Amino acid sequence: MSTVVExxxxxxxxxxxxxxxxxxxxxxxxxxxxxxxxxxIMLFIGGAMAMVIRAELFQPxxxxxxxxxxxxMTTNHGLIMVFGVIMPAxxxxxxxxxxxxIGAPDMALPRLNNLSFWLLPMAFGILISTLxxxxxxxxFGWTFYAPLSTTYAxxxxxxxxxxxxxxxxxSILGSINIITTIFNMRAPGMTLMKxxxxxWSWLITAYLLIAVxxxxxxxxxxxxxxxxxxxxxxxxxxxxxxxxxxxxxxxFGHPEVYIMILPAFGIVSHIIETFSRKPxxxxxxxxxxxxxxxxxxxxxxxxxxxxxxxxxxxxLFFMYSTMLIAIPTxxxxxxxxxxxxxxxxxxxxxxxxxxxxxxxxxxxGFSGLMLAIVPADFQYHDTYFVVAHxxxxxVPGALFGIIAGAYYWLPKWTGNMYxxxxxxxxxxxxxxxxxxxxxxxxxxxxxGMPRRYPDYALxxxxxxxxxxVGAFMFGLTQLLFLFIVIKTIRSGKQAEPEVWEGAGDLxxxxxxxSPPPYHSFTVQPQVK
Amino acid sequence: MAYIKKxxxxxxxxxPFLFSSLIFSxxxxxxxxxxxTEVSESIFELHMVIFWICVxxxxxVFSIMFWSLWKYRKSxxxxxxxxxxxxxxxxxxxxxxxxxxxxxxxxSTQVMVEAYDDAEGEINILITGHQWKWHYEYLEDxxxxxxNLSTSQEQIDGDVPKGEFYxxxxxxxxxxxxxxxxRFLITGNDVIHSWWVPDFAVKQDAIPGFINTAWTNVPEPxxxxxxxxxxxxxxxxxxxxxxxxxxxxxxxAFIAEKVxxxxxxxxxxxxxxxxxxxxxxxxxxxxxxxxxxxxANGQGIPPVFPALVxxxxxxxxxxxxxxxxxxxxxxxxxxxxxxxxxxxDIASVITYTRQxxxxxxxxxxxxxxxxxxxxxxxxxxx
Numbered sequence: 039m040s041t042v043v044e045x046x047x048x049x050x051x052x053x054x055x056x057x058x059x060x061x062x063x064x065x066x067x068x069x070x071x072x073x074x075x076x077x078x079i080m081l082f083i084g085g086a087m088a089m090v091i092r093a094e095l096f097q098p099x100x101x102x103x104x105x106x107x108x109x110x111m112t113t114n115h116g117l118i119m120v121f122g123v124i125m126p127a128x129x130x131x132x133x134x135x136x137x138x139x140i141g142a143p144d145m146a147l148p149r150l151n152n153l154s155f156w157l158l159p160m161a162f163g164i165l166i167s168t169l170x171x172x173x174x175x176x177x178f179g180w181t182f183y184a185p186l187s188t189t190y191a192x193x194x195x196x197x198x199x200x201x202x203x204x205x206x207x208x209s210i211l212g213s214i215n216i217i218t219t220i221f222n223m224r225a226p227g228m229t230l231m232k233x234x235x236x237x238w239s240w241l242i243t244a245y246l247l248i249a250v251x252x253x254x255x256x257x258x259x260x261x262x263x264x265x266x267x268x269x270x271x272x273x274x275x276x277x278x279x280x281x282x283x284x285x286x287x288x289x290f291g292h293p294e295v296y297i298m299i300l301p302a303f304g305i306v307s308h309i310i311e312t313f314s315r316k317p318x319x320x321x322x323x324x325x326x327x328x329x330x331x332x333x334x335x336x337x338x339x340x341x342x343x344x345x346x347x348x349x350x351x352x353x354l355f356f357m358y359s360t361m362l363i364a365i366p367t368x369x370x371x372x373x374x375x376x377x378x379x380x381x382x383x384x385x386x387x388x389x390x391x392x393x394x395x396x397x398x399x400x401x402x403g404f405s406g407l408m409l410a411i412v413p414a415d416f417q418y419h420d421t422y423f424v425v426a427h428x429x430x431x432x433v434p435g436a437l438f439g440i441i442a443g444a445y446y447w448l449p450k451w452t453g454n455m456y457x458x459x460x461x462x463x464x465x466x467x468x469x470x471x472x473x474x475x476x477x478x479x480x481x482x483x484x485x486g487m488p489r490r491y492p493d494y495a496l497x498x499x500x501x502x503x504x505x506x507v508g509a510f511m512f513g514l515t516q517l518l519f520l521f522i523v524i525k526t527i528r529s530g531k532q533a534e535p536e537v538w539e540g541a542g543d544l545x546x547x548x549x550x551x552s553p554p555p556y557h558s559f560t561v562q563p564q565v566k
Numbered sequence: 567m568a569y570i571k572k573x574x575x576x577x578x579x580x581x582p583f584l585f586s587s588l589i590f591s592x593x594x595x596x597x598x599x600x601x602x603t604e605v606s607e608s609i610f611e612l613h614m615v616i617f618w619i620c621v622x623x624x625x626x627v628f629s630i631m632f633w634s635l636w637k638y639r640k641s642x643x644x645x646x647x648x649x650x651x652x653x654x655x656x657x658x659x660x661x662x663x664x665x666x667x668x669x670x671x672x673x674s675t676q677v678m679v680e681a682y683d684d685a686e687g688e689i690n691i692l693i694t695g696h697q698w699k700w701h702y703e704y705l706e707d708x709x710x711x712x713x714n715l716s717t718s719q720e721q722i723d724g725d726v727p728k729g730e731f732y733x734x735x736x737x738x739x740x741x742x743x744x745x746x747x748x749r750f751l752i753t754g755n756d757v758i759h760s761w762w763v764p765d766f767a768v769k770q771d772a773i774p775g776f777i778n779t780a781w782t783n784v785p786e787p788x789x790x791x792x793x794x795x796x797x798x799x800x801x802x803x804x805x806x807x808x809x810x811x812x813x814x815x816x817x818x819a820f821i822a823e824k825v826x827x828x829x830x831x832x833x834x835x836x837x838x839x840x841x842x843x844x845x846x847x848x849x850x851x852x853x854x855x856x857x858x859x860x861x862a863n864g865q866g867i868p869p870v871f872p873a874l875v876x877x878x879x880x881x882x883x884x885x886x887x888x889x890x891x892x893x894x895x896x897x898x899x900x901x902x903x904x905x906x907x908x909x910x911d912i913a914s915v916i917t918y919t920r921q922x923x924x925x926x927x928x929x930x931x932x933x934x935x936x937x938x939x940x941x942x943x944x945x946x947x948x
Contacts, residue, residue, distance in 0.1 A: 274775025347778035
């Protein structure tokens, strides 16, 4: 068998030319690139929607858009950022890095891999096209609570449902691929507890996706039946139950929240150990913490529904189970800090984003803990305090994790070092603007401004103006990121295989050349 | 630009005080309201306790982190140690985190038990969320009314200056007596709404097909303003909650007046109405209840909200017109008005929409009277 491989002419195995390279590719690096660019484009589309929202909210009164369009913007902003930016970016990073980190030549199921990517542009093409239809796009919030999303929805909701189905298929196929790859294609000697943390984080995430994506598909199918086929799953007038929708949705929705953060945990763990020049502290407790978070995520869903009218015992159960999540999450933060302790620390751009991740994600964790306290949640629920909370865990949390990962691995992918000065400028502008945008939201929320309001009372005006200024600054700053990425692809100092000082000992990807060959690890390395 | 400058100058001065004001003032624009009830005060205290626990943990963790970043930076020649685990440290902080959580859970449970109490009240009020207004019904006295936003569209559009209570004012607030246990029974008529009064710390979803309960006991008279907090469609931001708490005797007088008014309404049904009387009443009803969707000019916002001008139903099918008003249209945003409004209101708004704009000239000009509505109801009852 081995003789066959060695006599094969490797010269023919470069990428195909032109558009067909991208349409028909089964190469994990190409598909990773496609995912990352898709996510980057969606970041600007979803971001533009956020800019519309912030422009309208800059002053009280209706100036720029009408409430109907405003609701379409909040809905699509949420859907695009969750399903079109954060999730595909993590899948893109997984496609690039998992085979290289476990010493595999490619993903286990390359054709499936191609399909799971190309489903995504279809899904989002369908979703975004609804905005141009006469009735407008989905306008019921990204959580699409029935009956607003069924009986009272515009008819374009059917396109939305189809698009969610397609996204779900894409995620499930991607997850099957990742699990299969991790279990079957690790280099000899790489036992489970020797796997890099990013691989662990994705193994857990993939299981979460397989568990909950069918639930999401189920709930949108029930909507489809209610809307078109006369069933009454969520229609009280027909004997249905609108609250059932929320239970099913959040049974998907809460694990989904961790799907959007676990891979970031993996990424920042690698970055912190690299730039502290010290192995990650408490590797096994990091793995157990991620597993605990994943398991707990299935028993906390109703903390999104504390005002829905649950019995006292239910409210208390979901409060306690939610508070429990603070333990593994706290352990992770302590481990990151202990990794930095007595290290030899430098502050390259990926490290800056990771430090900001630890600090700001923890702030999001604190507000999450406050939200878990049921009686206090009666005051916080559905106000800007919640908006502040989940943007802290998703923007300086998930998105910073992705940006940090992009800077960390970009020299490996392209073979060129990015411009460190511009990277630091990008970091500081982003760091300042993200806080100017999202920190004041805590205050307007506590003071009583509900979320998803196109217009608001006068006492919230000053904070909203400040938030809008921060948001515009944040949005513009990301154009700088685009510029840096393109500049790095086109030119830059030649990157060493190791890229970062001492990284050669940290993972197999750093033993490959920068950029790595189109087909890497055709002979699997031996892990000791 | 002047506006941006004004806001920025303001914030330059605010920033240093931001944290101190959060810390020292009990009630501020930056923090949760203390509220006026015992429950709201307990919740505020709980909120501050949890907040301070988080602050202390944050200060400890971040101090260690930033101190480590400073102390062990490579540019100062720090050499990395090579430890990567410490079993007892891991156990230690896991146990510490658990203890802190138990410390938080105890008062949280106490306050929750205090806030959660669905025993009957002395006064029981049925609150129904409609797109996009609240309906209040005093169950003991069988009187009720709608509470609509009273801020004008001109203020929202910026054509006239905004008033002090912009978007926080209604035509008719809910009135409750002080020092009385008031129970709210909360439900939704169409989609899910959520009834929130921060000063009472009451927020409860208004869900079609469900009746949720909440309660309050307000010690002092006052006007308390809240909002709808569950996305309920286009006018989600435009259906505020306003509650007026008054002394008991004033409340009794208010109820007596409402009961008398309701009696008057019932008498109006049997009165013989002229077209002009119906038109006048219908026009004001239309402005309050219909124009949000069907628009003041009757053109609607097709295809979601159909136009009434030149609609076949408004021109030539008065029996279907009555049916729509009474039963709503399934699968659309058109609600059933039959149970919520008097026969006079329904008849007058049908008459109005059949005569207004160009419909009077183009249609059959049928006048629908309150007696027609009574007849419809009797027919349905059979």
